[in-house]
Amino acid sequence: MRNLKSYRIVLLAIFLLCLTSIAVVAEQSRLDLILERGSILIGTTGDYKPFSYLNPETNQFEGHDIDAAMKLGEALGVEVQFVQTTWKTLVDGILQGQYDVAMCGITRNLTRQKQVGLTNPYIKVGKSPLIRKADQERFKTLEDIDQPGVKIGVNPGGTNEKFVQANIKQADILVIEKNLDIPDKIAAGEVDVMITDNVEAMLVAGENPVLYAVDPQNTFTHDDFGYMLPRDDFAFLNWLNLWVHQMQEKGEFEQLQKKWIAK
Incomplete structure (x- = not known):
């Protein structure tokens, strides 16, 4: 009986030692x-x-x-x-x-x-459309953008794609692997709209006279x-x-x- 009790004490000590070791490792920042x-x-x-x-x-x-x-x-x-x-x-x-x-x-x-x-x-920041300057009268609101036949380019995996998937119901969503390729595709007419953070929209539009950031001070989010x-x-x-x-x-x-x- 005494041996069984001693055995249990040893097991408990080992268990507590393991918990202590795990805690020390877990606490290392x-x-x-x-x-x-x-x-x-x-x-x-x-x-x-x-x-x-x-x-x-x-x-x-x-x-x-x-x-x-x-x-x-x-x-x-x-x-x-x-x-x-x-x-x-x-x-x-x-x-x-x-x-x-x-x-x-x-x-x-x-x-x-x-x-x-x-x-x-x-x-x-906030979500804002990037479009061609020639389309600035065509795309003023999210409702203008979400129309059949409009092509929206998105980069997969980020909040831009999540916003588009949640809010676009009628326009065509084109997944483009490289985020940097989307503005060029807008300028070339392959894509109509990119919804991105207003900071990126303003910067890209400032570098390419063909592009236009829609009302970046009044963002969707x-x-x-x-x-x-x-x-x-x-x-x-x-x-x-x-x-x-x-x-x-x-x-x-x-x-x-x-x-x-x-x-």
């Missing part, structure tokens, strides 16, 4: 891992001007969030390494540990936050962007939120917006 590694892995799509763009001439990422990532690395005291991803695989990359943070103009929404963490916002990270890592989230706050207080985001957006 990604923040600590980044500092130990000496580098931070930034997931970015490279296809969304002016936030993340892979310049084919230099083969380097550039844009608002690329510069922000460099400032993030500087604040952490670590090197910055970029990992290219897609809108389809953006969340999976965080879940699978392919990168520590995703930075590329990511809309904060409740669907994403079921799976991943999102920082406090750093810029406000009212959204904001944040940076994506693992969901339950509160130590890392708190650090990133303070960094975002300090970037705002110091006017760093304002300077990035002047450089990349208000041109």
